Amino acid sequence: MSRLLERQASLLAYLTGPAAIFGGRRGPADAHLAGIDRERLHLEASFSHAKRMEKICGVFAKTFELLGPGSRRVVRDFATACPPTDIGRLHNARQFHDFLRRRWRRQPPRRRYLPDVLACEFALAEARSRAEDGVAPPTALGGKRAGRIRRKPEIILLRCRHDIRSVFEGTSSRVPRRAIHLAIAAADADAPEVSELTSPIFKLLTALDTPRRRTELGAGAELDAVLDALVARRLVEACR
Amino acid sequence: MATTLRQQTNPAASPLVGIGYRWQIDAWTRANLEYFDVLEITVDHCIYGGARQRAAIEDLAGRVKLTAHGVGLSIGTDVPLDLAYLDRVAEVVDRLRAPTYSEHLAFTRVPGRDLGNLLPLPRTEAVAKALIAKVRTVQARVPVPFLLENIANVFEWPDSALSEAEFLGLICRETGAGILLDVENLYVNAHNHGVDPHAFLDALPAGSVREIHVAGGIEWRAAGLKAPFRADSHSHPAPRGALDLLDRTLARQTPTAIVLERDDRLEATDEILSDVARIRARLAKTRTPARHVAVA
Numbered sequence: 319m320s321r322l323l324e325r326q327a328s329l330l331a332y333l334t335g336p337a338a339i340f341g342g343r344r345g346p347a348d349a350h351l352a353g354i355d356r357e358r359l360h361l362e363a364s365f366s367h368a369k370r371m372e373k374i375c376g377v378f379a380k381t382f383e384l385l386g387p388g389s390r391r392v393v394r395d396f397a398t399a400c401p402p403t404d405i406g407r408l409h410n411a412r413q414f415h416d417f418l419r420r421r422w423r424r425q426p427p428r429r430r431y432l433p434d435v436l437a438c439e440f441a442l443a444e445a446r447s448r449a450e451d452g453v454a455p456p457t458a459l460g461g462k463r464a465g466r467i468r469r470k471p472e473i474i475l476l477r478c479r480h481d482i483r484s485v486f487e488g489t490s491s492r493v494p495r496r497a498i499h500l501a502i503a504a505a506d507a508d509a510p511e512v513s514e515l516t517s518p519i520f521k522l523l524t525a526l527d528t529p530r531r532r533t534e535l536g537a538g539a540e541l542d543a544v545l546d547a548l549v550a551r552r553l554v555e556a557c558r
Numbered sequence: 559m560a561t562t563l564r565q566q567t568n569p570a571a572s573p574l575v576g577i578g579y580r581w582q583i584d585a586w587t588r589a590n591l592e593y594f595d596v597l598e599i600t601v602d603h604c605i606y607g608g609a610r611q612r613a614a615i616e617d618l619a620g621r622v623k624l625t626a627h628g629v630g631l632s633i634g635t636d637v638p639l640d641l642a643y644l645d646r647v648a649e650v651v652d653r654l655r656a657p658t659y660s661e662h663l664a665f666t667r668v669p670g671r672d673l674g675n676l677l678p679l680p681r682t683e684a685v686a687k688a689l690i691a692k693v694r695t696v697q698a699r700v701p702v703p704f705l706l707e708n709i710a711n712v713f714e715w716p717d718s719a720l721s722e723a724e725f726l727g728l729i730c731r732e733t734g735a736g737i738l739l740d741v742e743n744l745y746v747n748a749h750n751h752g753v754d755p756h757a758f759l760d761a762l763p764a765g766s767v768r769e770i771h772v773a774g775g776i777e778w779r780a781a782g783l784k785a786p787f788r789a790d791s792h793s794h795p796a797p798r799g800a801l802d803l804l805d806r807t808l809a810r811q812t813p814t815a816i817v818l819e820r821d822d823r824l825e826a827t828d829e830i831l832s833d834v835a836r837i838r839a840r841l842a843k844t845r846t847p848a849r850h851v852a853v854a
Contacts, residue, residue: 320636322636322680322684322685322688323635323636323637323668325680326634326635326636326665326668326677327668327669327671329677330667330668330671330673331671333673334671334673341782352716353715353716353717354713354714354715354716355713355714357782357783357784358712358713358714359712359713360782361712361713361778361780361783361787362675362677362712362713365675365712365789366673366674366675369674369675370674401671402671402672402673402674403670403671403672404672405666405672405674406606447608449608450607450608450609450610450611451608451609452608452609452610452613
């Protein structure tokens with residue numbers, strides 16, 4: 319590693335760490351950073367951190383609202399544990415999502431439905447990202463694969479342990495512990511749609527993560543009707 | 559508000575004036591295309607952006623002149639350049655029919671960490687030498703003139719022996735690269751670091767500035783700061799001081815494009831059009847267009 323790269327690496331390690339971001343009495347101990355104005359480094363770090371958290375808070379608005387004042391500790395611990403490795407909005411959101419899930423496995427949050435809220439907000443962000451990406455339509459796969467169906471790639475499935483609809487709709491402070499199964503899609507990146515599914519339909523759509531022949535799923539007029547309905551609701555598509 | 563439509567001038571005689579294209583205001587930009595001679599495209603949006611955004615940008619290629627500006631090169635990181643990325647840049651430049659490709663004289667990342675902000679380099683002859691080699695690589699890989707942009711830096715490396723103008727000038731002189739002069743960054747550095755902006759501009763060789771950026775930022779006050787800090791946030795109208803530096807630049811330089819950068823408070827589109835009109839007004843003082851169409 320060249321000396322310049324060593325200095326650059328030391329700088330970024332410091333700027334992405336809690337001492338620089340949140341300030342402290344001591345400046346960088348690294349000799350590579352000797353002579354650089356400590357207050358200016360704090361300013362640089364806080365600017366960068368604010369930009370990063372703006373992206374993350376934009377995805378997890380409801381989660382942060384529910385964390386309340388406790389979010390400050392969460393953000394500090396996140397910044398310490400997960401320095402930025404990419405500037406992408408979804409990438410940083412995923413880092414935060416994964417960090418909170420690990421944290422809550424060790425110590426569940428007071429509001430036990432928070433992990434479901436977190437997961438739903440991340441799924442909404444993923445759906446928007448897929449809509450912006452303009453997921454490609456199914457390609458013609460030829461005669462051998464004729465008759466296959468699959469879940470549309472832009473549909474994200476989510477199983478929640480709590481019925482969190484009231485959290486997002488603001489209709490009630492009660493959040494019943496009742497499993498719900500959701501399909502999240504964003505035909506338009508600005509307006510994702512969230513549909514509640516029955517458990518059997520959720521399982522069926524999970525099985526259709528990869529293209530399957532109809533015959534692999536079973537037989538019967540009832541199943542055909544269900545599959546046709548899923549196609550009509552644009553949750554499933556035929557692969558020609 | 560007095561607004562000015564696109565000038566019906568000989569482009570060779572007068573710089574094109576426009577804005578940095580932003581996907582969030584795509585519809586508004588298309589509805590107001592007559593106010594812009596040029597749109598600056600961020601090449602990384604064409605490489606990493608969604609399909610809809612890419613299609614929207616490429617649709618503009620035949621409707622208005624486009625320039626190509628990058629944010630993802632991190633030319634200053636002391637590792638070999640990402641040649642695959644440069645090849646994708648070259649494809650984008652070709653598709654957009656852009657006459658130039660510009661990037662920042664800075665670094666944003668090291669392996670394993672990406673700050674997402676532009677950071678200064680130690681301005682030494684050794685670092686300049688390394689950058690000269692890299693600029694030549696870019697020039698070999700992307701077949702349009704390459705421009706380097708000055709940044710607004712929050713801090714300084716203590717061992718910077720060269721002034722920013724000397725550093726930028728040395729690299730451009732040795733490689734033939736042009737300069738994308740950001741007058742707001744110069745204005746901000748003058749405020750935050752005591753840089754003499756006139757001395758900076760006077761030190762740049764005549765003809766070296768090929769494009770100009772104009773923008774407006776905010777003043778940041780915080781405990782611990784000895785004085786308010788000006789931030790290049792691209793969020794507010796361009797300050798008069800930055801436009802005065804534009805005047806001084808135009809007295810010695812003949813850029814082909816002047817681009818207003820705006821990345822925040824994009825809903826304030828009146829401010830954007832007003833800034834474009836202010837740039838044109840400053841330009842009118844220093845140039846005599848062949849024909850000028852204006853509406854009140």
